[in-house]
Amino acid sequence: MIETRDLSKSFGPVQVLRSVSFSLHDGETLVVMGRSGCGKSVVLKHLIGLMKPDSGDVLVDGESIVGLPERKLTDVRRKIGMLFQSAALFDSMSVGENLAFPLREQGVHDEKEINTRIAEALEMVDLPGEEEKMPADLSGGMRKRVGLARTIIGRPRVILYDEPTTGLDPVTSDSINHLIRRLQRRLRVTSIVVTHDMKTAFHCADRVTFLHEGRAHFTGPIAEFRDSTDPVLADFIQGRSGDTD
């Protein structure tokens, strides 16, 4: 479905990705973990061509997207929905207009259908009836959920979630975890979930990839990840910094 090969990317003098390779199979959920700033968001942006790697390749359905010009990427992007870490709502539009946007771009023009689907999507993220609000009036967690609604409303085959539960209270987090699971089970959505949240990981993951020092340090089943004796993974899982008072 999606595969990266030896992805590398630098910003100025800082090499964020050295050689990231992993693959995502049809219908599976891959959880990507790693310390803040290790390049998880950067990896996601490469998968839909928002960033171009310095070297390496990204394959979607077996075809390289790295050399594609912006206009040719539209087809790939319609298949893949992305929830941005910052939610990236359109500030000038109400919540309802934000959600209508992907639908209109896909050529849905029936206002009744649009309104029904907006209501449905808001229901799914526990924000029913919030169509009229402007993004500036929402809390961080609500923005995240509206962003999630905007991502799923176009019914993409693949969803990339960038920290879907960060900043949410535990109850809302739990309902988002269930939503991810539901989309995965019922609609057979393939997904990548970037998260720091162990609960999300255990709830959703088929496999885990751990990014460390610009590489996919570990890729494997969640149980193996949890029980790993590798000091890097163990420190991360148990939240040890190595500092002493």
Place this chain on the structure above:
Amino acid sequence: MFTAIGRNTFSFLGYAGEVAQLFRDTVISMFVAPIRWRLAFQQIVEIGARSQLVVIVTGAFTGAVFAAQLFFQLRGFGMESTVGSVTAVAMFRELAPALTGLMVAGRVGAAIAAEIGTMKVTEQIDALRSLGVHPTDYLVVPRTIAMMISMPLLVGEACMLSLISAYLVSVPLLGVSEPHYLRNLYQWVTLFDVYKALIKGFLFGIIIVFVASHEGLKTTNGAAGVGKAPTEAVVISSLAILAANFILTFLLNIFLPAGSS
């Protein structure tokens, strides 16, 4: 010294190249992607509404002071009835387009750079792209169309107001004889002068929209970057307008020679 000049020439050419690239993208977009007319009309309203006050005040007061100065100078030669025609020619050919351009660069150019810059640093532009929408199609083309339509209208408006204010200052206020004033005006001001004003306005609008959009799209560094983008957009597009005005004056004089009609 020479290396400094060399470096500046290089960075100027580099910048012009980047803006030209955006221009090319925009032309391509107009042909390959459907034009979003609804957004273009919204932008016309924005640009038009935002610019009314400055254009009216600029046109009216510049025309008025220009006419008054001319009157004081020409009265000694008994040529005060030419005040209207000289004011109109100066306003149409030079002052109205340049001043309107500078004013619109300040209001609209800054707003465009700030809006697009904010969208850039808050990942809204990435969000557009992720939904399969090309930022040039969605952001730059509607603003370009709006500017191409609005700027000639705004320049025309400034010209009209300068005509009216020059008349009011000269005839009722300073007592120039009305028939002489009007005869000179009809004799010396031609349709070519109006064309020059509109052509210059059109081209200045294009300079503003591409410089401002470019500044917005290349914004980085979060809020600090968003603070810088409008300032840069205003400074660069104003300088570009002044330089272009000089070149255009000569070019337009070849194609639309002064004094003929």
